[in-house]
Amino acid sequence: MIEVIKGALLLTGASFMLLAAVGVLRLPDLLTRMHATTKAATLGVALVMLAVALHFAEVAVVARAFGVIVFVLMTAPVAAHVIGRAGYFLGTKLWSGTVKDELRPNYDPLTHELKSGLETKANAQRLPQDSDTR
Template identity: 80%
Template sequence: MIDFIKGTLIISGALFMLLASVGLLRLPDLLTRMHATTKAATLGVILVMLAAAMHFAEVGIVARSFAIIVFILMTAPVAAHVMGRAGYFVGSKLWSGTVKDELRPNYDPLTHELKSGLETQQNAKRQPRETDPD
């Protein structure tokens, strides 16, 4: 039974990593590619590490496997966020089917500064509208 579980974990992990590589090749822009590779590859590595921990069942190897899992869970989202932000700042093109770009009204491309949503709302309240009386 344990061999079946280990085999299932390894095959599932390999399939998720394959899915991540297919997503990297097939998806249209940087942000969707990063999403696919971050999510699928992270899950694939976690499944393979769980299988390795079950296979060897030694304290040292199990500890290393769980340390790798924790490291991947902590660093993959942060790395994806930083790469996505850098890609957006250097002007990588979004996919033509992108419906909403919530960063655009808050980003100044000349200074590379972001305004928080609260600052944008406050500035909108301060600016007089054309329909406001003098």
């Protein structure tokens, strides 16, 4: 029984990883590619690590396998956020079929200034000071 569950977990995890790779190859722009890799590959690693935990079934190994799962689940969104931010920062082109880019009206790609849409007039006209951190 455990063998069957283990095999199913391994095959599902590998399929999700393959799906992530197909997505990163086929999708049209940076953000959609990240959407494919981050979620599908993370789920694939989590399933494979569950299979490892089932295979060994010792406390030390199971703890380490769950450690890997928790670590990947915590770091994948952070890494994706940072890379997506850097990509938008550089002005990466979005797909031609993109319906909505909510950041575009509020973001100046040359000065990298981001407006909140709630500025008072005094704040909008305020010149940047040397003490402002970038």
